[in-house]
Amino acid sequence: MPRVVVDVMLKPEILDPQGQAVANALPRLGVSDVASVRIGRRIEIEFTGEPDLDRAREIADKLLANPVIEDFTVRLVEADETADARS
Amino acid sequence: MTARVGVVTFPGSLDDGDAARAVRIAGAEPVRLWHGDPQLHGVDAVVLPGGFSYGDYLRCGAIARFAPVMETIVDAARGGLPVLGICNGFQILCEAHLLPGALTRNQHLHFRNRDQVLRIESVGTAWTNAFQPGQEVLIPVKNGEGCYVADTATLDQLEGEGRVVARYVGGNPNGSQRDIAAITNAAGNVVGIMPHPEHAVEALTGPSLDGLGFFTSALKHLVGAPA
Numbered sequence: 001m002p003r004v005v006v007d008v009m010l011k012p013e014i015l016d017p018q019g020q021a022v023a024n025a026l027p028r029l030g031v032s033d034v035a036s037v038r039i040g041r042r043i044e045i046e047f048t049g050e051p052d053l054d055r056a057r058e059i060a061d062k063l064l065a066n067p068v069i070e071d072f073t074v075r076l077v078e079a080d081e082t083a084d085a086r087s
Numbered sequence: 088m089t090a091r092v093g094v095v096t097f098p099g100s101l102d103d104g105d106a107a108r109a110v111r112i113a114g115a116e117p118v119r120l121w122h123g124d125p126q127l128h129g130v131d132a133v134v135l136p137g138g139f140s141y142g143d144y145l146r147c148g149a150i151a152r153f154a155p156v157m158e159t160i161v162d163a164a165r166g167g168l169p170v171l172g173i174c175n176g177f178q179i180l181c182e183a184h185l186l187p188g189a190l191t192r193n194q195h196l197h198f199r200n201r202d203q204v205l206r207i208e209s210v211g212t213a214w215t216n217a218f219q220p221g222q223e224v225l226i227p228v229k230n231g232e233g234c235y236v237a238d239t240a241t242l243d244q245l246e247g248e249g250r251v252v253a254r255y256v257g258g259n260p261n262g263s264q265r266d267i268a269a270i271t272n273a274a275g276n277v278v279g280i281m282p283h284p285e286h287a288v289e290a291l292t293g294p295s296l297d298g299l300g301f302f303t304s305a306l307k308h309l310v311g312a313p314a
Contacts, residue, residue: 068189
């Protein structure tokens with residue numbers, strides 16, 4: 001059964017201190033060609049029946065994201081794609 | 088008759104005991120409210136205390152907003168019930184859209200715990216009418232996600248309508264925009280504050296007694312003193 005994946009990211013104008021902290025640590029790995037890092041959240045939703053993108057959007061808008069500071073995208077992925085993303 | 092002030096306990100609330108004690112020291116009767124009980128048990132005002140409701144999962148306050156008690160509080164607040172949200176309570180009020188904006192990770196990423204000077208800028212609210220305009224108070228601040236953010240139009244509106252209730256003085260502990268430490272809704276009955284007035288009500292445990300003013304303000308408001 002496909003899943004719905006919701007990606008939540010801070011809006012571009014909101015400072016992301018976690019991302020900055022990660023970016024600032026990269027030189028210690030010898031990485032010097034990264035301009036910026038932004039950190040977000042990925043949520044996977046499995047419906048009991050057919051995946052419902054509109055319902056997922058409602059869930060994202062009301063609970064998963066705070067529209068004051070965050071944007072979100074909603075998409076369908078096949079189960080194996082989800083597994084790939086984890087590996 | 089003694090005013091009854093409800094203090095909500097969510098799973099993960101931390102300062103509900105101190106908030107109830109502050110209510111008692113201010114001269115009111117604290118009434119403990121439970122997150123899963125939609126009844127407000129006839130309280131005249133409500134305090135949402137600090138802590139880590141629902142483990143701060145997802146976002147601070149995001150899940151508490153949907154607690155049964157919150158549905159009742161949101162309706163009652165829209166009807167004028169005085170509500171004070173402290174720290175996590177402030178986060179819950181923003182998530183519940185009773186207050187604009189949001190509270191995000193401290194800019195420097197460090198948890199901040201110190202005694203903080205605030206300037207009271209709006210004394211027209213149910214929770215600050217016992218202060219003088221511009222009065223400076225000393226209140227502990229302790230937060231990891233206390234950085235207040237909102238878009239420029241919202242910030243300008245808050246300032247234009249006198250709804251910035253308190254600002255940090257002598258150093259901004261978390262990067263809050265325009266040094267905002269506390270705001271109110273348009274009606275002035277709902278106030279969110281990041282520092283902890285309930286920790287500054289007794290000489291033994293607090294840096295001052297300045298926090299008491301927030302709680303005595305609510306009592307003044309309830310007996311109809313002009314705000």
